Amino acid sequence: MSVVTREYFDALADAVCTEARPGERSSVLLKAEASDFIRFNRAAVRQATQVQQAHATVALTRGLRRAEGRVALSGQREADLALLRAELASLRALLPELSDDPWLLLPETVVHSERHDRGSLPTAAQVVGSVTEAARGLDFVGFHASGPMVRAFADSLGTRHWHHVENFHTDWCLYHAADKAVKTSYAGARWSDAAFAARVAESAQQLALVARPPKTLQLGAYRAWLAPAAMAELLGTLGWGGFGLKARRTGTSSLMRLAHRDAVLSPQFHLFEHTAMGSAPGFTAEGFARPGKVSLVERGLATGTLNNPRSAREYGAEANGANPWEMPESLSLLPGTIRDAEAMKALGTGLWVSNLWYLNYSDRQACRMTGMTRFACLWVEDGEPVAPLGVMRFDDSFLRMFGEGLMGLGDRAEFIPENGTYEERHLGSLSTPGALVDGWRLTL
Structure with missing residues (x-):
């Protein structure tokens, strides 16, 4: 064609x-x-x-x-x-x-x-x-x-x-x-x-592994390996108003505590809007050229926002290629040091979370998210998969998970294109490694 x-x-x-x-x-x-x-x-x-x-x-x-x-x-x-x-x-x-x-x-x-x-x-x-x-x-x-x-x-x-x-x-x-x-x-x-x-x-x-009898867990906090697909859901939810200039200036951003330095993420956490490595165009619908990279979080500290032209005019800031919703289109989390082949060994005993879905904020101001496990989530003991898990709900603060709770990031970032086809194929993408998190909270 x-x-x-x-x-x-x-x-x-x-x-x-x-x-x-x-x-x-x-x-x-x-x-x-x-x-x-x-x-x-x-x-x-x-x-x-x-x-x-x-x-x-x-x-x-x-x-x-x-x-x-x-x-x-x-x-x-x-x-x-x-x-x-x-x-x-x-x-x-x-x-x-x-x-x-x-x-x-x-x-x-x-x-x-x-x-x-x-x-x-x-x-x-x-x-x-x-x-x-x-x-x-x-x-x-x-x-x-x-x-x-x-x-x-x-x-x-x-x-x-x-x-x-x-x-x-x-x-x-x-x-x-x-x-x-x-x-x-x-x-x-x-x-x-x-x-x-x-x-x-x-x-x-x-x-x-999924065909084995499932393991029933008590509610509580567990060590968990969040695979890149699960991380993409968490980061995607964070993009709903977390990085926008208007959301920051009006106090509705889910990252207000991070912006005010009332909370910090782990120094391992570096997040960018990285247009140069994504598949989205390097320009906006108004013709503004997008920078190759916009820093959002570095060493766990909030560093920048996504500014669309209207917000830039309203708040006297510089437009930096954001779309009308000020949502990321090429979000990139830098990898860490945990080798993917040794992720289960690094997990030890805990949850292997392959996918998440139905995510939303349970408390936006605290950046607290909730959602359901999905698809081949496993119970792991001593670095070996033991049994599949039934569907469970988590409820935890992103600031806690990737602040004091972050034990390490995978050494390989997976490129995950947006698969939306509503009206047209979409060009957004996300790049993220897996993450090892301590104290991940299951509530239902």
Whole structure:
């Protein structure tokens, strides 16, 4: 499949940006993809589709008034150019009816950026063949998405951004019975049949552990190894308002105690919004260039915030590439020193937490989170897996878990792409190692 070309986008940009009149500023943001989607059940194909789509958001600004509209594109150049010119005319007619926006902030510096990440992606037939071979005899239930994605921006000042990435993600469960299953994923830019088969074989080994009689635990505090997938859920929850400038200034951030130095995390804890190593574009919908890295926590201390243009204008700060929700898109926790191959030995006796879900805050001001264990969580004794655990609820403060409770971090960070496909495939990602935590609190 093919996705839109740079030449096609340049034609769209010219159509919108050369139409700006004196005192106006026009821009166009393009989102496009050409994706394969495959659903599996019992290692057989249940649904296979291909999606090719492109949308353009046209914006027109005069003074402090700004209007924008989104249109679907056909890929037929002349028809799409006419559509964008018509949308621009509609926005021009709308502008006099709008009120001034006191928090409107747009970039004043002309910037050019370009990123081409070519991958080695599998065909749909190759994925089906790999699943059929590697999951033979297993109840493999999964979802595969693959293909190129484009984000591009241009404005009448002369700014041009181009972002083309090619990647895939495959998520699956090996189902045993009732609520017992093992969840695994394989993602990246270069598909390998051998690497995929190894992941399936590894999850099949865990499935044998899940089939054992479960162990019932008393409620209380336990030493726990939180695998990268579980860490991703915790860090993702922390991103709900934890790092935003507006949340900090209004006192609603879950990290207010950290920001005020009423609490500190472990000196081992270093967290960044690391756009340069993620898959999200290096620019915002308004055309602001994103820094390669924004420091959020270093040596356990709060260091920075994510500032979108509106918050930056309101609070007199500098915009640093945050999205409208001031949520991270390329969050990265630096690894530590615990070798992944020796994680169970480091745990000793305690909980091996493969996955978490249904997370939310139980006390936002205390940064206390709650959620449920899920998928192949195990009881480990003397560094050896003994039995699966039933589903249990935890309730603990992130500040405690990764402050006094943090015993160490894994030495390898796992790259976990966002697997959302609502309206379009998403480009966010997260990089995190596993973590060894003492006193992890089970409450139900």
